[in-house]
Amino acid sequence: MRIAFTKCHGSGNDFALIDARADDLAEADWAGIARSLADRAGPVGSDGLLLLTAGDAACAFGMRMFNADGSEAETCLNGLRCVARAGFAALGGDRAAVRLKTSVAQVAMADPLAPGVVTIRETVGPASLDAARWPLIGATQIVEAPVPNLPSARAFTALAMPNPHLVSFVEAVDDAELSALGDVCEAAPDWLPNRANVSFIQQRGGDLFVRTFERGVGLTNACGSAMAAATFAAGLTGRVRFGEPLTVFNAGGLVRAEASADGMVTLCGNATFEWVGSAEIDVARGLAGDLVIERWHNDEIAAWGAAVDQLT
Incomplete structure (x- = not known):
């Protein structure tokens, strides 16, 4: 099948984003499309697939996200901003409630982080410390403590945003150590x-740098829900004050963030469209081919590059 995105x-x-409000594909098809478009060895390559889905009585539109x-x-909070932008363009308006897989988020257009950078504010939560619901067997709540069965003496905080996160504050980020621990968890x-x-x-002073091994993906330039989890965990453990804005940096750039004691977290970050195109998808084999790029958003690409240089 040929898919436009x-x-x-x-x-x-980064993601491939599809307007799926009128589509009715089987779960296996969406999973195959995600594998095809996310394959870094293929013509597109991404961290996953985003779907803009139809709304309901409570939400203007919805989002689904499939990992690589x-x-x-x-959920996927970096992806949510992109879906929110697409939803606003399709339906009009500049704020909405969005239906996620297991929760609802609030999104709105925001003042640009930098000139030419389309920016969305998203509020999600509350964060949950009930690790037994993941489930994380052998623990009900972990705050600044080792994780049972995880081969590490580091102190972690376990929380759901609503997807599950294990976050640890470190003096320096070691990608090899992080990948090894991520592989343990990835083995289910x-x-x-x-x-x-x-x-x-x-x-970093009153700000944070976050590096994430993302479930179903691996090491990523950024993970929005991890940045939200890190912000709440920093407040929970007294490293920052709840209610005070901070900047969360990552390998791909940054977001502005703020957490409250009730578990709600607000992120404000870019939703950058790079190009529009289509590809032939072999769902069964998880392969994409015959990529056609119809339009580049070169101005947005340049604006984000300038913003990263200026702000990080």
């Missing part, structure tokens, strides 16, 4: 059957 990113976390391995995530052991995102967080 927009290539986009939030803070360097075809699994569906509860008996004590963590639904896997988890694993992040190392480096405090």
